[in-house]
Amino acid sequence: MPQCAVCGKTLAEQLMEEEIERDGETYYVCCPNCQDDFQESPEQYA
């Protein structure tokens, strides 16, 4: 089961808010806040 790349929360499929493609990998985040954090410093989370 995927986890939020930022906060580590396990994501049920229906809770996968955002998908982020980076370097050919797909990351998931649980909320817009985590998406912002990911995109501010992706090297920290990817």
Ligand SMILES: [Zn+2]
């Ligand atoms: Zn999160």
